[in-house]
Amino acid sequence: MKKIGVLVHALTVEYALEVLNGIFSYFKDKQDVQFFVAQTKDPRTDSGNYEYQSWNSLSLLFATDIDLVIVITGSYSSTISTDHLGKILKLYKEKPIISVGADLKLPDSCYIETECKSAYDNAVEHLKNKHGCKKIAFLSANRTGSCESMMRFEAYKNALHKHKLIFDENLVFEGDFAMNRAKAVMAKKYPKKENLNFDAILCANDLMALGCQQYFMSIGVKVPEELKIIGFDDSTYAAQSTPRLSTMSQNIYEQGRIAAELAYKKLEGLEIPAVTHIPVIPLYKQSCGCVPLSNNDDIYYNLQDKLVHADAFTNGIQKMTGQFYNMLNSVENLYRLLDLSQTTETLHHFANTLDKILLALDIPACFVCFYKKPIMLDKGKDFVLPHTAGVLMMLDTERKIRDYDPGIEFNPAKNPFPSEYFENFPGSFIIHPLFSGRKNYGYIVCKIKTSNYSMHSVSMKILINTIASNYEYTRSLTKSKSLSKLNSSLQQSNSTLDIQSKTDELTQILNRRGFMDLGQKTIDLAIDVGSRGVIFFADLDGLKKINDTYGHDMGDEAIKAAAEVISHALRSSDTVGRLSGDEFAAIAIGMKLTQEKKFRSKINELCKMISKDRNFPFTLSMSIGAVEFNKENGVPSLSDLLSMADDKLYIEKKKKHKK
Secondary structure, eight states, X not given: OEEEEEEESOTTOHHHHHHHHHHHHHHTTOTTEEEEEEEOOXXXXXXXXXXXXXXXXXXXXXXXXXSEEEEOGGGGTTTSOHHHHHHHHHTSOOOOEEEESSXXXXXXXXXXXXXXXXXXXXXXXXXXXXXXOOOEXXXXXXXXXXXXXXXXXXXXXXXXXXXXXXXXXXXXXXXXXXXXXXXXXXXXXXXXXXXXXXXXXXXXXXXHHHHHHHHHHHTTOOTTTTOEEEOSSOOHHHHHSSSOOBEEEOOHHHHHHHHHHHHHHHHTTOOOOSEEEXXXXXXXXXXXTSSOTTOOSSEEEOTTSOEEEXXXXXXXXXXXXXXXXXXXXXXXXXXXXXXXXXXXXXXXXXXXXXXXXXXXXXXXXXXXXXXXXXXXXXXXXXXXOOXXXXXXXXXXXXXXXXXXXXXXXXXXXXXXXXXXXXXXXXEEXXXXXXXXXXXXXXXXXXXXXXSOHHHHHHHHHHHHHHHHHHHHHHXXXXXXXXXXXXXXXXXXXXXXXXXXXXXXXXXXXXXXXXXXXXXHHHHHHHHHTTOOEXXXXXXXXXXXXXXXHHOHHHHHHHHXXXXXXXXXXXXXXXXXXXXXXXXXXXXXXXXXXXXXHHHHHHHHHHHHHHHHHTTOSSOOOEEEEEEEEOGGGOSOOHHHHHHHHHHHHHHHHHHHHHO
């Protein structure tokens, strides 16, 4: 099995997604390849207070026995210089690397690079000869340290020189590859239309070009009549802008496909070139004046000055428009995910809901692991993979694996993907650290069937938040409960609680004192985490008749049986107590009052079963009252809730007596 890692800055950037589409298309039918996509962000990023935690994906990827790494270097351009990225990767375990976008200057590495010199040569000639432009500005991102930006800048200068146009350093601006930055730079330099002192501008990417276009049009500059604009990337934004942006296609999809092909050949032992050049092709549309503003067809003029329909641009690019349509089609699934994630309360509940979540997202497999204890990580601090982790759950619908807390421990610093689950398991996987705030709990790995990485990224973010929330809630319950199933974490451990004094001697469930103490804490905790629940008040029907007819010993047996019935009718995480004689109460966190009817049916069924199993000369019967509590109704008192449930119980008793 060939194991390939893919490093990408963010799964929400169009450039990176197109490269990934190309990689995915090449590998999707290969049955001898696993490739793991790791979204790292930037440890210094200001995007989100805790997104620096995503950088830990780098440690996870390089810790495993990955055979080769594809780095989408161009996706890091706006935040990490190419030289700095190369130095960072050099610190990790050396592996063969294929860089998409620039040379990382690492041992045993090759790279794919766009050849933009001829494209800029043609663009400058086009602006000068066809549109009469004499002063052509440039919006760069050179201060990011991006090799791509600097190559485009050099190509721009060479083209000016070749076509005998003056290079004016005052007409070179810094935009950092960002739309808002481009707007801000132009607003500061050209606050009024009258300040404009150039007739065309070339931009190092489409986002900056669109920022220019939007700003200058907002102050009354007519595009393209008074200002010609050409971007770079041929992005969806360019195709959908008004006017449609003239741009340059660097065949991003093909770069990803070629990177995947080179990686496969390398692992097959074949020789691959040190550098592969991809030609850049200008597409002249409305923003430079080639296509009339009245024509809304997706058309452009090519290098030969021939009119071409975009649909005929058959270079293998799968346009991002399709990606966005897929996202729209997935909105309903995301809605279902949010709904399902809100129904889980503990890790155990989450595990039982995970199959429905994965079905909603069309994800065939999901692996979740926790470190021995959460790692507190601050921004700027180095992350060191711990040497002990445990498998929390593995759900694989393809191989019919459903393991929850299987007790498997392993060393993630050696290999974060245990062979028990990942050996001979081809396909595409996304790995992501499992964190909330400063706490890093572990990581999650999802197998995916489609190349809709942006939607999967959002889905994983929701899953991660849900798991982290369930973990904290489970841990809180662990401190206050003594029930444990499936070796899960619902255990009562309150050092100040005298268990004997709060346990009913006859039934071995909580007595009134224990129930009122623990019950109020359980309700308070549920309200704190925004959950809801149901309070049940129940009593045994006809206990006096049982005592009078069959004796008090049989009455005690009936009470014990009633305690078992109500305990078995609820979950192990719910709180059950005997308040007095034949009166019982229970708290079911996360339950809704609409489930009361189902609960009653279960009680009746269990009463019949236990009566038959124990050869009672009567059929056990219980009456129930129930009320719901939630955050919207404030912080409720357990005493008040029991009183309301008792009122409902009294109504049911009256109905039974009438019958």
